[in-house]
Amino acid sequence: MNQTVNGTVNRNERDPLLEVRDLVRHFKVGTGVVHAVDGISFSIMEGETLGLVGESGCGKSTTGRVLLRLTEATSGSVTYRGKNVLTLGRAEMTAMRREMQIIFQDPFSSIDPRRTVGDTIGKPLYIHRVGTKQEREERVDHLMELVGLSPRLYNKYPHELDGGRRQRVGIARALALSPGFIVCDEPVSALDVSIQAQILNLLEELQQTMKLTYLFISHDLSVIRHLSDRIAVMYLGKIVELSPTSDFFRNTLHPYAQALLSAVPVAKLHRARERIILAGGVPSPVNPPSGCRFHTRCRCKMPICPEQEPELLDAGGGHAVACHRIHTLS
Amino acid sequence: MPVKKDAVKKDRRQSQIGEIWRRLRVNKGAVAGLCVILLLTAMAVFAPWLAPYGPNKMNAGPRLAASSLKHPLGTDSFGRDQLSRVIYGARISLYVGFIAVGIGAVCGGFIGAVVGYYGGRIDNILMRLMDVLLAVPQTILAIAIVGALGANLVNLMIAVGVSQIPRYARIVRASALSVRGQEFIEAARAIGASDLRIIVENILPNCMAPIIVQSTLGVASAILSAAALSFLGLGIQPPTPEWGSMLSLGRQYMRNAPHLTFYPGLIIAVVVLSLNIFGDGLRDALDPRLRQ
Numbered sequence: 086m087n088q089t090v091n092g093t094v095n096r097n098e099r100d101p102l103l104e105v106r107d108l109v110r111h112f113k114v115g116t117g118v119v120h121a122v123d124g125i126s127f128s129i130m131e132g133e134t135l136g137l138v139g140e141s142g143c144g145k146s147t148t149g150r151v152l153l154r155l156t157e158a159t160s161g162s163v164t165y166r167g168k169n170v171l172t173l174g175r176a177e178m179t180a181m182r183r184e185m186q187i188i189f190q191d192p193f194s195s196i197d198p199r200r201t202v203g204d205t206i207g208k209p210l211y212i213h214r215v216g217t218k219q220e221r222e223e224r225v226d227h228l229m230e231l232v233g234l235s236p237r238l239y240n241k242y243p244h245e246l247d248g249g250r251r252q253r254v255g256i257a258r259a260l261a262l263s264p265g266f267i268v269c270d271e272p273v274s275a276l277d278v279s280i281q282a283q284i285l286n287l288l289e290e291l292q293q294t295m296k297l298t299y300l301f302i303s304h305d306l307s308v309i310r311h312l313s314d315r316i317a318v319m320y321l322g323k324i325v326e327l328s329p330t331s332d333f334f335r336n337t338l339h340p341y342a343q344a345l346l347s348a349v350p351v352a353k354l355h356r357a358r359e360r361i362i363l364a365g366g367v368p369s370p371v372n373p374p375s376g377c378r379f380h381t382r383c384r385c386k387m388p389i390c391p392e393q394e395p396e397l398l399d400a401g402g403g404h405a406v407a408c409h410r411i412h413t414l415s
Numbered sequence: 416m417p418v419k420k421d422a423v424k425k426d427r428r429q430s431q432i433g434e435i436w437r438r439l440r441v442n443k444g445a446v447a448g449l450c451v452i453l454l455l456t457a458m459a460v461f462a463p464w465l466a467p468y469g470p471n472k473m474n475a476g477p478r479l480a481a482s483s484l485k486h487p488l489g490t491d492s493f494g495r496d497q498l499s500r501v502i503y504g505a506r507i508s509l510y511v512g513f514i515a516v517g518i519g520a521v522c523g524g525f526i527g528a529v530v531g532y533y534g535g536r537i538d539n540i541l542m543r544l545m546d547v548l549l550a551v552p553q554t555i556l557a558i559a560i561v562g563a564l565g566a567n568l569v570n571l572m573i574a575v576g577v578s579q580i581p582r583y584a585r586i587v588r589a590s591a592l593s594v595r596g597q598e599f600i601e602a603a604r605a606i607g608a609s610d611l612r613i614i615v616e617n618i619l620p621n622c623m624a625p626i627i628v629q630s631t632l633g634v635a636s637a638i639l640s641a642a643a644l645s646f647l648g649l650g651i652q653p654p655t656p657e658w659g660s661m662l663s664l665g666r667q668y669m670r671n672a673p674h675l676t677f678y679p680g681l682i683i684a685v686v687v688l689s690l691n692i693f694g695d696g697l698r699d700a701l702d703p704r705l706r707q
Contacts, residue, residue: 155601182607195598198704199620209606240434242703258606 100167101128102298103152103266108161110144110151117371121147123322124161126397129266134292134299136313136330138306138345142367144322145302146190149268152300153185154178165266183213186259190271192251196243202229202254203239209261228257232287249280253287260291269301273308285311306349310334318342321370321378324397328404338406341379377409385410438700445696451689455682459505466499470656479672489674491664500656501678507651508638508658509686511572515637518576520630523583528618530584531591532610542588545581553578554643561649571650575640579633586629590622624698631694635687658683 110122122144129135137145151158154170163170165185173181189195196205203225210221229236232253243251252272259267269288273281289312291297303309309316309330316333318326318341326339337343344361363382368374374381380390389409397407439445458465473493480490488497526545530538548556560574594600595618603613642659644650651657658679665675 150601153605155604179607179609182605187602187605189598189602191598195602197599197603197617197621199702201703208603208608212607212612244704255602258602262606 102131102133102166103300104128104162104164105152106162106164108148108151108163109159110147110156111159114371119370120144120322120373121370122151122158123373125319125322125324127317127324127327129298129300131265131298132292132296133314134301134312136309136316137300137302137319138304138309138316139319140304140345140367142370143319144370145304145319146270148319149187149270149300149302152268153182153187155187179213183262184264185266185268186262186264187268187270188252188255188259188272191275192248192255193243193275195255196251196258198243201240201242202234202246205243205254206257206261209258213262215262224261225257228261231260231291232257247280248276249283252276252280252284256284256287256291260295263295264297266298266300269299271303274303274305281308288312306346318345321368321373323378323407325379325408326404326406327397328406329402332402332404336404338400338404338411339379339408340383340385340410377407435697435700439696442696442699444692445700448689448691448693448696451685452693455505455686456509458502459509462503462506466496466502468496468499470499470503471495471654472499479668479675481672481674488678489672491661491672491675492668497674497678500661501658501682504656504658504661504679505682507568507655508641508683511568511575511641511657512634512638512686514572515575515579515641516630516633518573519579519633519637520583520626522576523580524587524619524622524626525614526580527584527587527589528591528614528622531588531622532595532614532618534592534595538588542584545584548578549581549585554640557640557644558647558649561644566649566652568651571641571644574644574649575637578640579637582633583626583629586625587619587622590625591618594618594621620701623701627694627698627701631690632687634690635683638683638686 105128106126107124108122108126109124112119112121125144125148127135137148139145147156150156152163152170158171161171165181168181170178170181170185200208203222206228207221207225210216210224215221216224225239226236229239234250234253234257238246238250243254246254252275256272272288273284276284285308288299292299299312301309301312313330315327315329317324318339320341326333326337326342328338333342334346337346340361341363344363347359347361361384365382368378368381374391376389376391376393377383377395380386383390385408387409393409395407395409395411397405398411399405400411439449462470473495478490478492478494480486480494482489486496486498488501491497491500526541530541551559556578557574560577561570564570564573600613600617603617608616638659641650642657642663645652645657645660646663651660653660661679662676662683665672665679668675
């Protein structure tokens with residue numbers, strides 16, 4: 086359906102590390118079906134960071150969880166190094182978890198309050214029977230050093246740590262099995278701004294030293310801009326724009342993405358920007374609008390928009406957009 | 416508490432049990448409760464050496480005699496020495512109390528954690544089953560079980576234990592439901608923990624508080640249920656000393672010889688009280704967040 090988008094900023098021309106095809110996740114609720122993720126496709130190259138932005142409830146977190154099968158997909162495929170993750174058996178999936186990890190949003194609820202820091206970080210090693218007891222302990226020491234946790238915190242409980250340190254514990258746990266791919270599910274949005282920067286720098290540093298590939302989920306465009314090589318914008322379960330980062334900020338195409346970007350308070354801009362204020366609220370994901378999902382709020386609406394759903398197509402230079410005005414947008 | 420702080424700061428790995436003991440030790444009441452329980456257990460173990468008379472020796476003294484130097488707790492209607500019977504009674508009563516609660520708490524706790532974690536159909540089926548068990552009066556349920564299995568000590572414990580399962584299942588399910596929604600359960604799944612591991616290592620430890628409180632209260636009701644069954648001839652047979660049956664025997668002589676009900680009642684109260692205080696302390700010691 087969609088073209089694979091290979092942006093110019095990609096660091097290599099190899100096969101993608103992770104390829105997502107027509108991924109769908111619907112939730113049954115009392116009043117109908119929530120279209121949380123409704124047919125999205127993208128790929129992530131090795132060593133790349135793909136930023137996934139969108140407002141609350143657009144399905145970005147669900148996307149991350151479906152990739153790791155923390156919630157099962159309704160349909161579609163997720164291919165990691167040539168293996169379809171979604172069809173793996175239990176044992177294979179457990180093995181696959183060594184490769185794919187996640188860092189959670191809320192460091193206060195993502196760590197078991199009854200376990201010590203050392204115990205939490207060492208748990209993945211224990212579950213996957215990595216090395217001897219002593220080797221595991223050494224590995225935990227190493228991991229703590231890697232994420233900047235003092236060794237004296239080994240026996241501390243999560244409630245004794247501040248948010249930043251807790252998030253470092255979460256990061257160390259995700260790194261314990263030396264994964265190749267990590268979903269960062271809003272890893273800094275629960276933290277103070279000063280600590281956000283520390284954690285973002287840590288993630289960047291780790292990416293270089295451990296050759297990690299990130300799917301970085303956030304609602305904060307400035308955070309995404311700082312970290313991502315490419316950016317995907319989601320709206321109501323669909324990707325509406327997928328572009329190399331620099332190109333995205335220079336030349337935002339989709340009307341929704343433009344509105345999103347205009348809402349970010351940035352001091353320096355290349356050109357004077359008007360503030361686009363969207364009318365109305367986000368339509369219910371239970372009954373998403375027909376055709377283009379954004380047509381109810383779009384200022385560039387055309388007669389075709391409610392009729393036909395636009396596909397995500399390349400508008401040139403690896404910059405893809407799902408809009409009927411694709412040829413006139415820029 | 417500077418000593419404790421230093422212990423935590425040490426880079427050495429501390430075992431979990433050692434850590435819990437360190438926290439428990441600070442709570443004087445809990446330590447006292449534990450001591451009383453250990454003393455009573457020792458009393459049960461060393462009963463033959465401690466008891467002045469055989470527990471079933473009739474006419475060891477005059478019948479229904481009040482406390483005296485020869486019989487510190489008096490004698491019962493058969494002239495048996497009350498002190499010796501209380502000491503020997505600890506063997507059966509404590510045994511029944513702990514094992515029955517153990518059966519109830521372990522099975523009920525596990526069922527509660529499983530249904531709370533999985534939810535859905537399993538939850539519905541098992542909890543309706545628990546409702547059925549709850550709907551039948553506990554004693555009648557226990558009678559049915561003993562009646563089906565035969566009257567002896569082991570079946571008595573099973574009967575009392577099984578009849579206690581539903582309450583544990585209910586309270587643990589409620590806690591498990593709230594724990595299940597937390598992100599650290601998802602995190603455990605992300606690192607490859609199996610469902611069983613999550614239930615045992617994440618859900619249950621976070622549901623410990625209500626289990627402990629319920630268990631410490633449950634020991635008393637288990638002892639009394641066992642006594643009720645024994646009274647009906649479905650548990651321990653008459654001459655065997657047991658606190659609950661001593662209570663029900665003494666009831667007939669309450670007016671003339673109150674010591675027959677007073678002492679067995681007192682010792683059950685002491686067991687329950689010390690278990691409760693100890694249980695409270697243990698619950699706090701198990702919760703790292705409560706440490707100051």
